[in-house]
Amino acid sequence: MNTYKKEKDLLNLWFNNIEGIGAVCRKKLILEFGSIENVHSASLGMLEGVLGTNKARRIVDVHNMSFAMELADKLIDKNISITYPGSEDYPVKLLNMFDPPDILYVKGILKKKLNIYNMNVGIVGARNASVYGKELARMFGRELAKKGINIISGLALGIDGMSHMGALDAGGYTVGVLGCGIDVIYPRENYDIYYKMSQNGAIISEYGPGIDPSPGLFPVRNRIISGLSDGILVVEARKKSGSLITADLALEQGKQVYAIPGRITEKNSEGTNNLIRQGAMCVVSPDDIFEDLNGIQSENKTLDEGDKTVENNNDLKSLNKNSLAPAEKMLYSCLSLEPTYIDDIIDKLKIGVSDTISLLYNMEEKGLIKQTLKGYYIISV
Amino acid sequence: MFSKVTGGTVVGIDGALIGVEADINDGLPMLNLVGYLSSSVKEAGERVRTALKNSGYYLPPKRITINLSPADIRKYGSGFDLPIAISIVLSMGIIPKIDPEKTIIIGELSLDGSVMAVNGVLPMIYHAYEYGITSCIIPKENVAEAGLISDMKVIGVTSLTETIDYIRGDIDIKPYQRSDEDVFDMLPEYKCDFSDIKGQPVLKRGLEIAVSGFHNVLMTGAAGAGKSMLAKRLPTIMPGLTFEESVEVTKIYSISGLLDKKSRLIRERPFRAPHHTISNHALIGGGAIPKPGEVTLSHNGILFLDELPEFNKNVLEVLRQPLEDKKIIVSRVQASFSFPADFMLVAAMNPCPCGNYPNLNKCTCTPFQIRKYQQKISGPLLDRIDINMEVKPVQFDDIFSDKEEESSGCIRQRVVETRQIQRKRYKDEKICLNSELDGKLLKKYIILDNDVENYLKNSIANKDISARGINRILRLSRTIADMEKEDKIDVKHLKEALFYHNHVGVTVK
Known part of the structure; x- marks a missing residue:
């Protein structure tokens, strides 16, 4: 599949990379000629009738496909494959979109389960996310992946990266959609995630090698995230956030939108709380999503029960919690997903600095709490 | 007739004795100065001639040659005016001979013949004392400084006439008697106190550890969290300078001309807080004639760098050597100078350009900006910091709480005890504090039990900690154990x- 020997692969590479011919022109051409082969064999006169002299000439000028062959060589070098409507591994869900991508560059493997048997959930949210958001993104990514749900996201900083990481933690399948060239790792900080996903998941992009990220490309990328997903989970978003664009697109495409509520005073939760007010499904546990997607009607659940389900998922942890020393229990009760500064912990526990540090280290080793920033602690979920 | 007296100059932070020879010979009338002189010394000729004339001594119309020896030391400064004038007067036969092995003369002359203060008197006199010289004639303004050396007969003079009259025996000047107050002054009084700071127990403990073992500190926190306030109070919990340390510090300040008029022994720990626009020469020392920079001026004390990322990057990088070697070597064409620079680095910075991270409701910075801002501090420099602390803004309740906070005196008492433990342990070594442990000494004095060693191994296994970082952790744990008297x-x-x-920096991912 990765050889580009097939005439069709080359033709697709050629057709989708002609300079000056955009998606609109391509649509017109296909409409007129029926297939890429026909476009390729069409004469200048025929093309002129559809696109005008300038553009028609551009197509005829590259008729020999030499640039497409060079591109194919480059892709083989970088171990990048392509897929397009009609090929075996093209995600079927994308075909339901108004404007499915004509070509997708793929790093890793697009597995069959992206299309059938399994559900896909897109997790999106702020790049500059709070600790609360990031931890929840990772937890949702992990728990949903455990249930066999594929995690789709955008490989950005913050929520995106954390949800991919969560899925990878659980050994699940996760797909990242880039808003830049397939071989451009942006942001660079996510290099290790990019690498892991190219091994165990897939990274896809509409853009060929070497295309730098630019602001215009990201909203276009968002439509693929929502297109691939059966539901979109917005973890944390500000009032005006790209994640809300994804949520809007998802609604247009008839997908379910989920949102995690946050405190009304937090700027980072304004967007998600707004979504809930507008009718998005309020999600307090990964089970909510799982049940909704599988059409399971659950009884009226309260927040408490939601919490319990989270706990039950981690048998090991609840076991640990029961065997805690009194001081440790007290410390655990001081903490939440909101980072708490060590001074405040000391204030509540009323023990010395060094004892508190020692206690915190013990708990961290047991995997019950986490240090997010120097001296700031949260419980781990 | 030939004559010789002794003067002095400063090389690096130490004094050096300079022989000042004068000879009056027949020939065309002229005053000639030789002996590897800098221009400030060459100009002395004109000053001396005029000062002598205005004091009532006319130079004979003969060929006068002045030589400053040894010829391989470059002579700087204005302290040669007085010895040159005296040597000329001596050659003229106006005053009796003075023994150059017993008396050193230092002073700058003004055109009217009055004697003015010079910099670096203490190191010069100290050196002369070691050499065996027992009396000195120096500007009156510098007597307190020179008087720190007991057994030295210090004669303070105000004018050339007075000096000549004294040497001739016409008048008597009482040698300066230092008062005990000069040396055995009690601990300096500070205007601020640690009890001014409410709450912040972790930070206070961290600073106490730092001071106890002389470890470097970096405080990261939002604007107005109290970083500078804490740093300024650090000297108040440090033990007083020992006599040797005091002399060292006073010498440095003497050379830099930073001693005040009443200049006596410096008892306060230096606290230097240079502005972030400082150049690297000003920080480490420099100039054609290298002068001590801020790192040397904070020797035995604290160098406080507020707004660390705002400092020029290359300025921060020059700190690497002194932080490791506790001294700085400044090389110039004429010579290399080694200045002591055993200081405790206390640095403060904001977590991000707007200063509000991790408060996401207030912080307007992008993750990239935050990362970039934090990356302004290079890895090697961070590696040399023992204690990294996050400072959380003080809560309103804390500011107005009536809770009694520990005073500086209390904390200092504990620090002194911890330092005594260290001194006792290292009494056979050349060091006296944990932060100085290195190489063989580190192996000798820090022995970990198996379980402790395993714990260390496991906890740094997945972290990117350098060998230097591990050593710093070991020294730090030694200090903490000392504080607990274990x-x-x-x-x-x-x-x-x-x-x-x-250093748990920003985790944006």
């Missing part, structure tokens, strides 16, 4: 050291 380093001490050492 002989052995326990896992608990190690945990605390790890907590304070680890």
